Amino acid sequence: MRVSGLYHYNAMLAQMGTNSTQIGKLMEQLSTQKRVNVPSDDPVTASRLVQLSREQSAIKQYQSNITSLSGALSVQESHIKALSDQVLSVSDKLKLANNSSLSQKDLASYGEELGSMLDSLVATMNSKNENGSYLFSGTMTNSKTVTVDSNGQYLFGGNEASRETTVANGVSITENTNISHAFSGSGNDLEMLNKLKALSEKMQDPNANFADYKDELTAVIDMTQNTSDSLGALFTDLGGRQNRLTLIDNAHTDVSLANAEVETDLNAADSATTTMNLQLYMTSIQISNKAYSMVSQLNLFSML
Secondary structure (H helix, E strand, O other): OOOOHHHHHHHHHHHHHHHHHHHHHHHHHHHEOOOOOOOHHHHHHHHHHHHHHHHHHHHHHHHHHHHHHHHHHHHHHHHHHHHHHHHHHHHHHHHOOOOOOOOOHHHHHHHHHHHHHHHHHHHHHHOOOOOEEEEOOOOOOOOOEEEEOOOOOOOEEOOOOEEEEEEEOEEEEEEOOHHHHHOOOOOOOOOOHHHHHHHHHOOOOOOOOHHHHHHHHHHHHHHHHHHHHHHHHHHHHHOOOOOOOOHHHHHHHHHHHHHHHHHHHHEEOOOHHHHHHHHHHHHHHHHHHHHHHHHHHHOHHOOO
């Protein structure tokens, strides 16, 4: 079999190409500190790394949702706490006014104070977030929570629908809180607000006396107690949602750390081994070059 010089040349080029490709991969691994930089480096590992990357991206989005939701719930907590404090103040004022020995002037003064407290309650119920959306209007965030009709009666301007935020795969937590029931006798009638308004106006009427609205005053005291209890339950519910968010967020953090460890185990390049292999391939190239140089100088005449 005749071996031509062209055969040696092509074989040398093929070997040089193979060695150069391997050297390029090894240098890239040293640069990126990653064993798999393109899918062809290790298709099975590359597929697993893509799955891990998707899971990490999902966890990052969930944690972002949790942060936003936790902030929204904290804002609601602060306003419900304010409402609770205001209702307690109203209750205390009503109990002070529930005294038949008070003069009409004193009762009128209490009535005026209760009217101011009522205005503060309504203002807090109509609170907005930093985006200008009403906190307690359900999904009707552009509508006032409490409105006043032509007869001066308070009406609920929102709805009872819930907004949900996804915080994990298949797990959603309610974002908003419905406070209208806390101020209502049934449904969303805001009875407590309307009764308090009517009582305040009667107390300021110079022609009315304590006996005219004593029973009404007692009824409103009972309503404020019910409202206070309901607000307390809402506050507890918000705390429960915050605790659940914390637990879910901690679980996400644990999973994310575990995924990062798996990714490192799968893809981290061993610098010492990579460097050694790089040196071996570079030595191989030098040897191949030298061998080709020696072989290319051989001919039939040199053997005579």
